[in-house]
Amino acid sequence: MSDTTHEPVPSTTNVWQSFADRFGDSLQALARALTGGTQKPPRFLKSLLSGTFGGHPLHPAITDIPIGAWTLTAILDIIWLAAPASNSWAARGALVGAIVGLIAALGALFTGLADWSDTYGAERTVGFYHGLLNTAAFLLYLVSLILRLLSPLNESIAAAVLGFIGFVAILVAGYLGGDMVFVKGTNVNHTAWEAAGEDFEPVLPASNIEEGHLYRVTVAGVPVVLLRRGEQYYAISATCPHAGGPLDEGTLDGDVVECPWHGSRFCVRDGRVLTGPATVPAPRYAVRVRNGQVELRRLGGH
Known part of the structure; x- marks a missing residue:
């Protein structure tokens, strides 16, 4: 009987981790530069994007807008596809929802970059894919918007399909964002549960x-x-x-x-x-x- 040595098979998690790590350092350096993290104090832009002046992280507050707008876009697209001849108003409403979502997503992008630039380890990896999926959704909705604008009466089946794909992307991205906060504790107040004695x-x-x-x-x-x-x-x-x-x-x-x-x-x-x-x-x-x-x-x- 001969001895056989088997090389360990990389797990899927390790593959995703190594992929994110290859680009993480460079992307974080770029993110810090874009969001004011490399400036000297008082770093006004960094504080603004972080939500310091409002006393609450800004990114999660802004993300509600594109998610809500694109949810409405998906609903209106379904209504239009169900009866295109009589529901042209729904196609025009979906166009407005796509525009509002894209504008708000730009704010979510830069505030998210500001937050992600300070992460490390597992939370950085999850944040990397969270941002990647949101970027993909943004591009899908951007192409969808262009197709709507080029189509008569803003009606385009291809635009609606791209919107549906983008909507799935933001749902998965939202799940990963929740994982960062509720599982890994990203941007959670680390003094919230500190004990307080009654006496000096x-x-x-x-x-x-x-x-x-x-x-x-x-x-x-x-x-x-x-x-x-x-x-x-x-x-x-x-x-x-x-x-x-x-x-x-x-x-x-x-x-x-x-x-x-x-x-x-x-x-x-x-x-x-x-x-x-x-x-x-x-x-x-x-x-x-x-x-x-x-x-x-x-x-x-x-």
Whole structure:
């Protein structure tokens, strides 16, 4: 009996992963450049596309518009195909839906690129295919629109078929987008479930705290970053709400700390977000000095 060595057969998952990885680095570099991620603070464009100024990620809010418009387009196309002679109004309505969806999809494209440019690992791979399918849907609806405009009374069976294919693409893309958020936690507030103790907890002797240095301490099991300015002390969560980066390892500029992972900037005095991609403030902590000890307690809300 002879020994036979078998090479492992690559799984489908590994094939998809390697395909995304081959293009991921280059595409992310391009995405960062296009969405302002490579600019110096305050990175206004990055913050705008991330939704920082509104306190909520912008991409999921915008995606509702093209999905709704193209859903209406598909319904109207079905109505028109059921009775073309008497339902020409439905074909014209489908044309309007296709146009609205395409315009809104441009906003979804750039906000999605801004979010995806900060992902890595499995979430980056899923995001890659999410974006690929949405891009395919955009192109399909664009060709569909052109065919509608070139057809008498905006009626085209080929345009409707392309729209149906594009609609399937956005449904699958939407499923992948949900997987990124609900399974992999992309763009979920990483401080939402941090514990909050009811009482002040001593963390460090006041004599051990130098001015202008970031100190990582623990309060109710939660990492907190502490800063001293003169006789004043400030403390916020040490976890960046955007992706969980360690703010205590970030760069301090005055009273502003920059996350070392994706460059979100927070005011240590009150936890405000000054620069995206973060959209929610860092939780604040009340600070007092008692018996030579600095004591902290999380404030209610953010």
